[in-house]
Amino acid sequence: MQQFPPEVAARLGELAPHLADRLDAMADRMLDVLLRTEPAYRAMSAADTAELRASARAGLERGVHSLGGRASADPPTLRARARDVGRRRAHQGIPLEVVLRAYRLGGQLLWETLLLVSRERGTGHDTWLLEVAGSVWRTNDAECAAVADGYREEQRLLAAADDAARQRVLEGLLDGRGGDPTFVRTASELLGVPLAGRLLAVVAPPDRHGEPTLPDPGPALARRGVRSVWGTRSGAQVGVLVLGARSTAEVLSWLSALATGPVGVSDVVEGAAATAGAYRLAETAARTLPPDDPRVVTIDDRLPEALLTNSPEISSRLVERSLGRLLELPEEEQAVLLDTLAAYLAADGSPTRAADELYCHRNTVMHRLRRIESLTGHRVTDPRARLLWHLALLGTRARCPDRGPA
Known part of the structure; x- marks a missing residue:
């Protein structure tokens, strides 16, 4: 709840009902501006657009209550509501910078409407409005920070859920479900990689301290035009690489530059149905090397050792x-x-x-x-x-x- 000097609080108390009468007009104007200027909001469904308008009106209403000194608009409540909005927008996929611009637009509309009502009611542009202006923008900044916090919290949850889903799909491939066309279509969409054509399986056991021995391989390969998906199994890093026209020798060279421990690579296989067998061969190749040996070896390089290891x-x-x-x-x-x-x-x-x-x-x-x-x-x-x-x-x-x- 805002703390103003008695004279300022009295004037705001007089104006607050008139601001409340204009909430629908402010919400409509805010929605119009957002839909005209932000493609992310224009792409929303009708239901989400209706929710956006209701959310904008509720936010403006809390702002009016805050100026009027309502206990229901105390700072913790405002921040909690703002975090909820941030989480909701993250779930909808609206970029954070777009969400923050919307919040700042709400603060601007509230301030402009307060000036308009003040002129209409004859209270003038006294110095008391300067004090209110500072309060409006401080509150707006605090809410923007809360929106960003909520947004990032939801992003972390979504990322964790996506990672878990990708891990489950990868496990399915490694367990032999690559022969199911329906599963493969779903896996390709979720993993974001085409599971047809030339594929390669890679296994990198952790070092003696349990740390990964292929630091950040996905982005490093992507920079060279190789798409891949990575997960873990039995503590080891496991990757499925889409070779395209790339040669195995090129990929082995790039992996060798990253490896800090043993890395096993399968032979090239065609399509998702063969990934389970490719994984087993890569895992076997990796097991033939000592734990601290930073080599990248293919199963064909290690056939005698593989026979003994198995x-x-x-x-x-x-x-x-x-x-x-x-x-x-x-x-x-x-x-x-x-x-x-x-x-x-x-x-x-x-x-x-x-x-x-x-x-x-x-x-x-x-x-x-x-x-x-x-x-x-x-x-x-x-x-x-x-x-x-x-x-x-x-x-x-x-x-x-x-x-x-x-």
Whole structure:
């Protein structure tokens, strides 16, 4: 409730009834101006336009009551009503700056009508009107701030609801509902991306502290012309990318520039029906990397590792049967022999090249290889043994990522 000096309050008390008589005219004028000058209001339905007019009249009426000193127009009540208007307009999709202009227009109309009534009643343009003017605009500013608060509150709620809906739709795609044409149409509209054509699934597990390892990928890809939708599953970031004419290599390069941890990518699939399978492949690819390895890998890059990752029991048995008593050695000695075996296999069975890689003498490599044969029970010249050792080394690195990248 406004606090004016007794003389000012008395004059306002005389004018308030005459202002109240003009509420409908003020509301009609306000609606006319808004519909002529603001496209967002012109696009409203007839029902929403009627609500806008009623809301404008109620706001003007509260302004008149405030000038008249009504207890029902105290500042907390005015702010609460203004917040309600802000929330309603946000839900209707009216831009905030348009809503604030409407509120300021209401303050202007109230002030102009007060001047007109004052002249008609012969109270003159005394200094008391200056004091009232300051009060009118302070109240208007406070209500505009409350409108903005309510608007932003509703925006946050709407955004959260949209995010939840998008997450549900994404979950449906990942669970295999992409073969349902009705679901796909709804999903495309809600997600804002076409789910036909060339698609790519991406999975980025969180880091050791639970933080995302692909910071803000959607906008970064959008700047390069790639539309995508992102959500979470089992704590990991999950994205479905619409490639269009883009090459996979380009997208992998852009993701690599963002990644701070392991990222798995599927192969390119056609249409929504294949997204569930693409997600599984991307998730498997991501699991083949150590937690702190900031690489972006495709499932085709990691097929042997994927086989071992997806069959942990077989992987463990393969490691144990292929490496035998070597795994019983002290950790330091075991690491030396495993590194030697890895270098030997990478050198296509050449002890000389393996020695160069390990910065040691060829005879040292030969001695270690004989020790490996003794501990594992396999011969380095046996092709099958070499295959098993290759897979076993991948398995040991998957279990002990500190040994280096697999």
